[in-house]
Every structure is written in C-alpha cells, then in structure tokens.
Amino acid sequence: MKTFKNVLLVALFFATATVLGQTKLTGKVVDEMGEPLPGANVVVKGTTNGSATDFDGKFILNASSNTGAVVVSFVGYTNKEVSFSGTSDLGTIALQPSNTLDEIVIVGKGVIDLVQERKTPVAASTIRASEIQAKLGNQEFPEILNTTPSVYATKTGGGYGDGTLRVRGFGQVNTAVIINGQPVNDMENGSVYWSNWQGLSDVASGIQIQRGLGASKLAVPSVGGTMTIVTKSTDNNEGGALASSFGNDGYYKTTLSYNTGVNEKGWATSVLIGRWQGDGYVDGTEGEGYTYLFSLGYKPSEQHAFNFTFTGAAQWHNQRSTSLSIRDFMNYGGKDFRRFNADWGTLNGEEYSFRRNFYNKPIATLNWDWNINDNLSLSTSVYGSWGRGGGTGSRGSNFGINPFRKDLTEAIADGNLPYRKTDGTIDFDAVVANNRAGNPYTGDTGRGAYQGLIIGSNGYSEDGVNSNVAIRRASMNSHNWYGAISNLKYELNDWTFGLGVDVRSYEGFHYRVLNDLLGLDGYYSTGNKNLDTGVIQTETIKASPFNDSGLGGAKIDYYNVGEVNWYGANGLVEYDNNDNLSAVVQFGLSKQTYTRIDYFDQINNVVSDTESKTGGYVKGGLNYNINDAHNVFFNSGLIKRQPFFDAVFPNFSNNINEDAENETITSFELGYGFKSEFIDVNLNLYNTTWADRFISRTIRGTDAVDDGTATFSGLKQVHSGIELEYTIRPFDRMRLKGMVSVGNWEYKDDVTASVFDSSQTLVDSATLYIDGTKVGDAAQTTATLGLNYDITSNFDFSADWRYAAQLYSDFSFQLDTRNWANDAAFLSPNNRGALELPSYNLFDIGAGYKLNFDNDSSLSFRVNVNNLFDTEYIAEASSSIYTDDTDPQVNPVTTVSTYKGIDTRNQVWFGFGRTWNLSLKYQF
Structure with a gap:
C-alpha cells in the first residue's frame, strides 16, 4: 500500500520552498513498512523553508542555521520532528500512520472536527482512503468500520445500500453522521439512508469514527458516537484514474476521475463520475446507481482559500423488507436459503418486486477559509441538499399475497396466500x-x-370499483435542506478560543403516489379527507431517481410536510502546551422549531401551530502525555437533545404533544494510550446513560382497544463497556491490527404506555416490563484481528478475522398480542428478556498487486473474498420466541424446530455467505 511513486506527489501542499542556507540537510522518508513516501513535506521548524521528497522518498534542504529541527509530515501519518546540528545526513526517517484525518483537509478544515492523537480526549479510530478502496469492495459502506471497537454494521434486508450502523449499542439514529463538517441525519427522525450515499467509497478521503460524545462542536445526535467522513477536495496535481470492479451476483462498477491541477492563478478542478449495477446477493434485489462529484478550488492568496463541491449518488434497488422466520428461509430458500426474499416474483417473465427504493440526494457545499491574521481565522461552509425519491410497496386488499399476523410458512400452510407460487415468490x-x-x-x-x-x-367498492385488487404505490420522502456553519478561532500562545454558529432549514415532503397500476386503468383514491368524494387517478410516476417524483402531481393516501428550523451557537476553550497537557471545554445552545402541514388528514387544521424546543450541551476533557509512549485522558458531558419530529406531533396529528421533553444524555469516559515502534495500544472505559426518551408505536389487540397508538415516555438505557484497540509491527512489511470490545447495554426501569384509539382518545394503559432487558441489534462482545503483509513493494496480502457474541434480538416496543412474533411477552412481569442469538466467526482475505510504468502511471489489481468459509450466521433478529413458548392464540405447540438452539419461528435476517470482488485501477 506504500509505493505511491506516481500518486500524491505534493498533492496536499500548495507550496514548498528551498532557500539557500548555511546547512545542507539530506535524508529519506519512509512509511512504517520501510517504503519510500514521495511527496512528504520536510520543513525547518519555525520557518516556511521546506522541501518535498522525490519518488524515492529522498530530500535535500538548505537551512539558514547550523542547528535546529525539521518537521516531517505526510497525509495520514503522524508528524515527526528530527533535530540537526551542522551539515547533516538525517538518515532514514520513518513515519507512523496517524489516527487522524486532520492533514487531509485543505479547505473547510475549520468546520470539520477531527480527533488528534495524544491531544483530543476522545476515543476514535480512523480508516484511510487506501484501506476503504482496497477492502470495501461491494460491501455496504459502514461495514468497513466493523474492524473498530463497539461498531456493529450489517446489511439488514440485504438490498444495495440498505445496511445499518450501530456504535456502542446505539443505532444510527443516535449516531451522528457528518460529511465534510455537515450533519446528514434526517432532521425529522435522525435516520441515515446509506443508499443515498452509495458513492462515498469513491469520493471519501477517510473516515473517523469518534465513539461517545465525539469532538464535533455541532449539537448533533452523538449518543453512541460520530462518524466523520471527509470527501476529496480539489486535487492540486494534474492526473486521473480509471477504475473497474467486478463481484458476485453480477456486480460491476466503473469510475473515472480527472484533476486539472492548480494553474498559475490558483484555480483547480476535480471531476469524478461512476456507475454500478448488480443482481444482488439476495433474490430479487437487482439495482443500479450513479456517482458524481465536481470540485472547484481557488486559492488567490495565503489568506483566502475557496472550494466548491457538488456530489451525490442517484440509485434504485429492489429490497427485502417483509419479515421472515427462520423456517420461512429454510422452507422456501432452497440450498442457499439465506438468499430468499418474500417481496419479489416475476411479471411477464421479468424480475419484479413490490419493494423498490429510489433516490437522488445531491449536496452542494461552498467552503471558505480566511486567515485574518496570525492569530485569528474564520472558516465558513454553506450547503444545500435536495433529496427526491422514496420506496414502493403494495397497496390494496390483503387478498392472498402477504401474510397477515403470521409468518409465510403458516400462512401458506393455511391456504391464505393463493397468489404465491410453490417456491414462496409472488x-x-x-x-x-x-x-x-x-x-x-x-x-x-x-x-x-x-x-x-x-x-x-383500497377504500371504495361501489359503482363497479373493485376493492379486491393490489397495486404498487410509492411512498415519497423528499426534502429541501439548507444550512450554514461558521467558526471563528483565535489562538494566543497555548490557548485557543472558538465561537461558531450553525443554522439549518429543512422542509420534508411525505406523500404517496401511484407507481404501477398492475393492469388497472385507474385507482379510486379516498385518502383526502377534505373531499366529499374520492378521486379517480390514472397518473403514475416511475420508480427511478432521475424522473419526476410526483411532488406537483396527484397523490393518494396521505400528503404532509414537516418544517424544521435550527439555530445554534457554540463555543470552545482549549489549552495545549504543545508538550504534555491539553484540555478542552465545549458548549452549545440550539433552538429548534417544528411545524406540521397536513393537506389530507387534518380537516380544519391544515397548518399546525409552531412548537419551539431549546437544547444544548456541555462537554470537556483532558489529555496528559506522561511521556513519548504513554498518555491518559478523560471526557465527560451532558446533552439535552430536542425530541424528534414525531414526538412533537405523535399519531400523525397536527396537535402538539405538550408532554414531549428533551432527551438527556450523560457520558463519562477514561482512556489510555501507548505508542512505540513495535506496538500501539488504546484502551477505553465508558458509561453512557440515555434517558427521557419518547416513542410512539401503532398497536393492535390490547384489552381495551382494537387498533390504536401507544406512546411511551421516560424510557431509559444505560450502556457501559471496555474497548481495546492495538496495532503491532512484528517486523518489516507486516502489521497486525485488532481490537476487543465488551459492552453491557440494558434498558433500565419498566415503562407504562398511554394507549389511544384511532380517534386519538385515551382509552387504556399498558406496562412493559423491560428493566434489565438487553439492548438488541448489536453484538455486545466483538473482536477482530487483521494481518497486512507486503510480500514485495508491489504485492500485498491481507487476512481478517471477526468475532461477534452477546447479540440479542431487537426490542421494538410493539404491543400486538395477536402477532406471535412481536414483543407481547414483555407485557408480563418476570419475562425472560430479549433472546440471545448464536455467536459467530467470519474470515476475509485479500491481495493486491501494483505495476508502475515509466510515464508516472500505474495499474493496480485487488481481489477480496469476504466470509471465506461461507459461514451461516444470524446478523439480526426482531422477535424473542423461546423453544418452550406457545402461541396463546392457537393450540399449544407439541413439536419445536430449532436452528443452532433457537426456535425457528423467530424472525431474523441472515448475514451473507461467501462473496468476492475484483478491482482494477489505472492511474495516470
């Protein structure tokens, strides 16, 4: 990975100067494997006098003094200071990989909050661009983080881009995802949809996962952690690359990029475009997408730098979303049952699915860095994103297609699904x-x-209108999002003071439209309650990211708009004596306003009142470098986070929930680090409490109400654990990297729900006995060990092992006592809690080879195999049925089928079997 002879030559530095002096300094800069680092920066400390290494990592530098020191730096590596005295050959200077992306960012650096090793008191792990491009292949983007402590990323249903991420047991709703300093979690519900960011592997310069409170100055949902992604800015050197990759199940991707380099007036442009397609590992999940990036940089002087970036990833892909039991997979999936999907079938001989996701979310960013003087600087980022798209599904009478309160196996056995084939498809x-x-x-x-x-x-059956039909509708979730972030920083001796503002305006459009009438000539819609009669509609939209999303056309079922505005201010006080002590205190205050507009369901109350909520945070920590090898740190903080949109307007109503309150997050962490030429070790202890939560769930089957809504308030979780991360360099060309994390994540205290009927009248209450129940959907014990070995300077090999245990079924707060596979068991005291799933081990291998040509170009090959031994494992589960449980609605079960010790009636998602990818890249 280290022979960058034809890439990154002076790629991240605008100027290096060599001046005549009294002392001639020479040397060679290499990486941790002993390979030359061309383009490394070598500067005489305290001056701007510097040079860059050549293709062989060598440099010559004239210093004006006989004694002093040089500072050696390179992107993705820790800076190193080397002293000299007189004319000197400084010999071979080896740099070690850093745990920061700080050096990567050229423009917009002031709005991107990155952890610096042995300085920022936050637990963090960094994945560099070279590792992303080498190992990610055709996996889900967040899966590259599975080698870091307390991270659990899965493919969930298995469609392209449908993966999910959990950090320290918290889902991605509670994990802040920040791209180039800008928050991307949905402003209404905190969600992150990775299908919208399919192209990140092509444009990312690196990822830093900050566990716990994180380093961000923004008031973001950093309950579990913060995932900071830095994309490529405008490259300073002329050149380009053409890359192609192939994988299992028809996967193919091609990417082309080109950089003009910086001209004499300070302008530079970078362009990237790519396309991918695939049939999908899961049956019936084909997809296609496009990646695009345009970046324009301008640096007119040393005081000002500008960079404009426009990037996105338009895509469509079929999905698997119908919950399946283990016995469904086994009964209908055939030899490789993990691939079975209940949402698809064939239409006119072609693959067709009820479930398709399609989206295009371009984001445009303008960054401006202004060095006002030697002490004062201002960084500003203005951005906008325009998401268009949604997901399709069936609409109509349940006349024999989908199981209703049963798994597929039981429904077909009962003869309830005549529109299913014998293989379970539609x-x-x-x-x-x-x-x-x-x-x-x-x-x-x-x-x-x-x-x-x-x-x-779906709701009318007169005048010859047939209600025994099924169509494919599209549920749209489009938005317009604008924001600005600006940070002013003042540095004085060992102190840094910062003030920042963060403003956001978000408008989300939620509605349903017709996508495919499946043979009908029209659809009689009764969804708009403001009309006395229904409306016949024939207009459909295509489930494609580049077509009309139907925002200005006819709609069915529902149509509402959520408006969220955000006004935030933050401050920072930091002390760093540039020796052994650094400390930081951060604080912020934000006001969030909520307005709901409903054009279909809220008669005489179309526009709600506007609700305001004020939140804030204070956090801080200290790092102490005991010596060059040892350091310790701690951090602590308190966050009062405003509730999500659905907590302010529960039950799809425009009535404000007066009981909605801020969530309270408290966290404390201790850390220890050790660095040497042989081994690096980081150890962390943490405790996070998440309290005052509010959630709303649709329910069926309580004693007092047939169908309605249950609202829960005062929910509490406590997550604590220990994390160990290490890198070992046993000898030249070899590196071992691994981690072990053990968590204890539990719900605390039982909770009582208020139950409302369909007219929003309070009719009942129900208690969930969840005190001590394990938090599900993320393995609480994980471990990895990875080997990277450079067999030659051009040929490398990698092998990785991953272990996951203490994985529990998810608890979703459903109260449907008539659905056997839900959470109804928690309505009883002394229940057995969430079901523990079998642990598993996975092995991946990879190898790469690079050919270097005389014209400063190169050709790289890489092959990866994931889940080498084709291990069967359950990645997620959504039910907790024990082998001796019986369904209270039917006769007691006399024979129980099990899979690896658990009842096959449980609803699960299996992980993928063996997959592979091969990539080729020509760089010029």
Whole structure:
C-alpha cells in the first residue's frame, strides 16, 4: 500500500520552498513498512523553508542555521520532528500512520472536527482512503468500520445500500453522521439512508469514527458516537484514474476521475463520475446507481482559500423488507436459503418486486477559509441538499399475497396466500389477471370519462370499483435542506478560543403516489379527507431517481410536510502546551422549531401551530502525555437533545404533544494510550446513560382497544463497556491490527404506555416490563484481528478475522398480542428478556498487486473474498420466541424446530455467505 511513486506527489501542499542556507540537510522518508513516501513535506521548524521528497522518498534542504529541527509530515501519518546540528545526513526517517484525518483537509478544515492523537480526549479510530478502496469492495459502506471497537454494521434486508450502523449499542439514529463538517441525519427522525450515499467509497478521503460524545462542536445526535467522513477536495496535481470492479451476483462498477491541477492563478478542478449495477446477493434485489462529484478550488492568496463541491449518488434497488422466520428461509430458500426474499416474483417473465427504493440526494457545499491574521481565522461552509425519491410497496386488499399476523410458512400452510407460487415468490401475472377481472366502472357523476374502465380502490367498492385488487404505490420522502456553519478561532500562545454558529432549514415532503397500476386503468383514491368524494387517478410516476417524483402531481393516501428550523451557537476553550497537557471545554445552545402541514388528514387544521424546543450541551476533557509512549485522558458531558419530529406531533396529528421533553444524555469516559515502534495500544472505559426518551408505536389487540397508538415516555438505557484497540509491527512489511470490545447495554426501569384509539382518545394503559432487558441489534462482545503483509513493494496480502457474541434480538416496543412474533411477552412481569442469538466467526482475505510504468502511471489489481468459509450466521433478529413458548392464540405447540438452539419461528435476517470482488485501477 506504500509505493505511491506516481500518486500524491505534493498533492496536499500548495507550496514548498528551498532557500539557500548555511546547512545542507539530506535524508529519506519512509512509511512504517520501510517504503519510500514521495511527496512528504520536510520543513525547518519555525520557518516556511521546506522541501518535498522525490519518488524515492529522498530530500535535500538548505537551512539558514547550523542547528535546529525539521518537521516531517505526510497525509495520514503522524508528524515527526528530527533535530540537526551542522551539515547533516538525517538518515532514514520513518513515519507512523496517524489516527487522524486532520492533514487531509485543505479547505473547510475549520468546520470539520477531527480527533488528534495524544491531544483530543476522545476515543476514535480512523480508516484511510487506501484501506476503504482496497477492502470495501461491494460491501455496504459502514461495514468497513466493523474492524473498530463497539461498531456493529450489517446489511439488514440485504438490498444495495440498505445496511445499518450501530456504535456502542446505539443505532444510527443516535449516531451522528457528518460529511465534510455537515450533519446528514434526517432532521425529522435522525435516520441515515446509506443508499443515498452509495458513492462515498469513491469520493471519501477517510473516515473517523469518534465513539461517545465525539469532538464535533455541532449539537448533533452523538449518543453512541460520530462518524466523520471527509470527501476529496480539489486535487492540486494534474492526473486521473480509471477504475473497474467486478463481484458476485453480477456486480460491476466503473469510475473515472480527472484533476486539472492548480494553474498559475490558483484555480483547480476535480471531476469524478461512476456507475454500478448488480443482481444482488439476495433474490430479487437487482439495482443500479450513479456517482458524481465536481470540485472547484481557488486559492488567490495565503489568506483566502475557496472550494466548491457538488456530489451525490442517484440509485434504485429492489429490497427485502417483509419479515421472515427462520423456517420461512429454510422452507422456501432452497440450498442457499439465506438468499430468499418474500417481496419479489416475476411479471411477464421479468424480475419484479413490490419493494423498490429510489433516490437522488445531491449536496452542494461552498467552503471558505480566511486567515485574518496570525492569530485569528474564520472558516465558513454553506450547503444545500435536495433529496427526491422514496420506496414502493403494495397497496390494496390483503387478498392472498402477504401474510397477515403470521409468518409465510403458516400462512401458506393455511391456504391464505393463493397468489404465491410453490417456491414462496409472488405470482404477479396472477395479480394482474385478478385486477383485470373486475367489473367496468359504472359511475357517472362528474366522471363519465372513466365509464367502462377497470378501476380499483383500497377504500371504495361501489359503482363497479373493485376493492379486491393490489397495486404498487410509492411512498415519497423528499426534502429541501439548507444550512450554514461558521467558526471563528483565535489562538494566543497555548490557548485557543472558538465561537461558531450553525443554522439549518429543512422542509420534508411525505406523500404517496401511484407507481404501477398492475393492469388497472385507474385507482379510486379516498385518502383526502377534505373531499366529499374520492378521486379517480390514472397518473403514475416511475420508480427511478432521475424522473419526476410526483411532488406537483396527484397523490393518494396521505400528503404532509414537516418544517424544521435550527439555530445554534457554540463555543470552545482549549489549552495545549504543545508538550504534555491539553484540555478542552465545549458548549452549545440550539433552538429548534417544528411545524406540521397536513393537506389530507387534518380537516380544519391544515397548518399546525409552531412548537419551539431549546437544547444544548456541555462537554470537556483532558489529555496528559506522561511521556513519548504513554498518555491518559478523560471526557465527560451532558446533552439535552430536542425530541424528534414525531414526538412533537405523535399519531400523525397536527396537535402538539405538550408532554414531549428533551432527551438527556450523560457520558463519562477514561482512556489510555501507548505508542512505540513495535506496538500501539488504546484502551477505553465508558458509561453512557440515555434517558427521557419518547416513542410512539401503532398497536393492535390490547384489552381495551382494537387498533390504536401507544406512546411511551421516560424510557431509559444505560450502556457501559471496555474497548481495546492495538496495532503491532512484528517486523518489516507486516502489521497486525485488532481490537476487543465488551459492552453491557440494558434498558433500565419498566415503562407504562398511554394507549389511544384511532380517534386519538385515551382509552387504556399498558406496562412493559423491560428493566434489565438487553439492548438488541448489536453484538455486545466483538473482536477482530487483521494481518497486512507486503510480500514485495508491489504485492500485498491481507487476512481478517471477526468475532461477534452477546447479540440479542431487537426490542421494538410493539404491543400486538395477536402477532406471535412481536414483543407481547414483555407485557408480563418476570419475562425472560430479549433472546440471545448464536455467536459467530467470519474470515476475509485479500491481495493486491501494483505495476508502475515509466510515464508516472500505474495499474493496480485487488481481489477480496469476504466470509471465506461461507459461514451461516444470524446478523439480526426482531422477535424473542423461546423453544418452550406457545402461541396463546392457537393450540399449544407439541413439536419445536430449532436452528443452532433457537426456535425457528423467530424472525431474523441472515448475514451473507461467501462473496468476492475484483478491482482494477489505472492511474495516470
């Protein structure tokens, strides 16, 4: 990975100067494997006098003094200071990989909060661009972080981009994702959709996962941690690259990039475009997407630097979202049952699925760095994103397609799913035939044009309208998001003072439209309660990211808009004596306003009142470097986080929830670090309490109400644990990197829900006995060990082992006592808690080779195999059925089927089997 002879030559430094002096300094700069580092920066300490290493890592530098020191730096490596006295050959200077991305950022550095080793008192792990491009392949983007402590990333249903990330047991709703300093978690519900960011592997310069409170000055949802992604800024050198990769199940991706280099006036441009496609490891999950990036840089002087970036990843992919039991997989999945998908089938001989996700979310950013004087600087970022798209699903009577309160196995055995084939897939040709078999429309009041046509509906069955139909609708979740971040920094001796502002304006559009009528001529919609009668619609949209999203057209079922505005200010006081002590205190205050507009369901209350919530945080810590090898740190903080949009407006209503309160997060952490030429070790102890939570869930089957909503307030979780991360360099060309993390993540205290009927009338209460229940969906014990070995300067090999244990079924707060696979067991005291799933071990291998040509170009090859031994394992589960449990709604079970010791009635997602990818890259 270390022979960058044809890349990154002076790539991140605008100027190096060599001046005549009295002392001639020479030397060679190499990486931790002994390979030359071309383009490394060598500067006489305290001056701007410097030079860059050549292709062989060598440098010549004239210093004006006989004694002093040089500072050697390179992107992704820790700076090293070397003293000299007189004319001197400084010999071979070896740099070690750093745990920071700080040197990567050229423009916008002041708004990107990165952890610096042995300085910032925060636990963090860094993945550099070279590792992302080498090892990620066709995996989900967050899966590259599975080698870091307390991170659990999975593919969930298995569609392209449908992966999820958990940090210290907290889901990605509570893990801040920041790209170039800008928050990307949905402002209404905190979600992150990785399918919107499929191209990040192509444009990322690196990732830093900051566990716990994190280093960000923004008021972001850093309950579990902060994932900071730094994308490529405008490259300073002319050149480009053409890359292609191939993988299992028809995966193919091509990427082309080109950089103009910096001209004499300080302008530079970088462009990247890519396309991918694949059939999907899971049956019926084909997809296609495009990646694009345009970056324009301008540096007119040493005081000012500008960079404009426009990037995005438009895509569509079929999904697997219908919950499946283990016995469903085994009964209908065939030899490799992990691939089975209940959402797809064939239509006219082609793959067709009820579930398709499609989205395009471009984001534009303008960064400006202004060095006002030697002590004062201002960094500003203005951004906007425009998301368009959504997901499709079935709509219509449940007339024999999807199981209802049963798993697929039981529903088919009962004869309830006549539109399923014997292999469990959907017969869409039969669905179309059933839709076309309806009577012609006979109504005439204002709708004469539709007479004689085949019209279907979900809520109307008169005038020849057929309600025994199924169509494919599209639930849209589009948005317009604008924001600005600006940080002013003043440095005086050992002190740094910072003030910042963070403003955001978000408008989310939520509605349903017709996507595929599946043989019908039109659809009779009764969704708009403001109308006395329904409306016949024939207009459909395509489930594609580059087509009309239907925002200005006819809609069905629901149409509402969420408006969220954000006004924040933050401050920082930092002390760093540049020797052994650094300390920081950060604080922030934010005001969030919420407004809900409902054009369909809120008669005479279309626009809600505006609610305001004020939140804030204070956090700080201290790092002490005992000596060059040892350091210790601690951090602590308190966050009062405003509730999500649905907590302010629960139950899809425009009525403000007066009981919604800020969530309270408290955290404390201790850390220890050790660094030597042979081994680096980081050890962390943490405790995080997440309290005052509010959630709302749709329920069915309580004693007092048939269907309604349950609201829970005062929920509390406590997450504590220990993390060990290490890198060992046993000899030249070899590096061992691993981690061990052990957590104890539990719910605390039982909780009582208020139960509302469909008219939002309080009718009942229900207690969930969850005190001590383990938090699910993330392995609480994980370990990894990775080997990287450079067999030659051009040929490398890697092998990785990963272990996951103490993985529990997810607890989703559902109260449907008529659905056997839900959380109804928690309505009883002394229940057995969440089901523990089997532990598992996975092994990955990879190898790469690089050919260097005389014209400063190169050709690289890389092959990776993930899950080498094709291990079967359960990655997630959403039910807690024990082998001796019986369904209270049916006769007691006399024979129980098990898989690795757990009941096969449990609903799970299996992890992927063996997968592979091969990549080629030509760089010029």
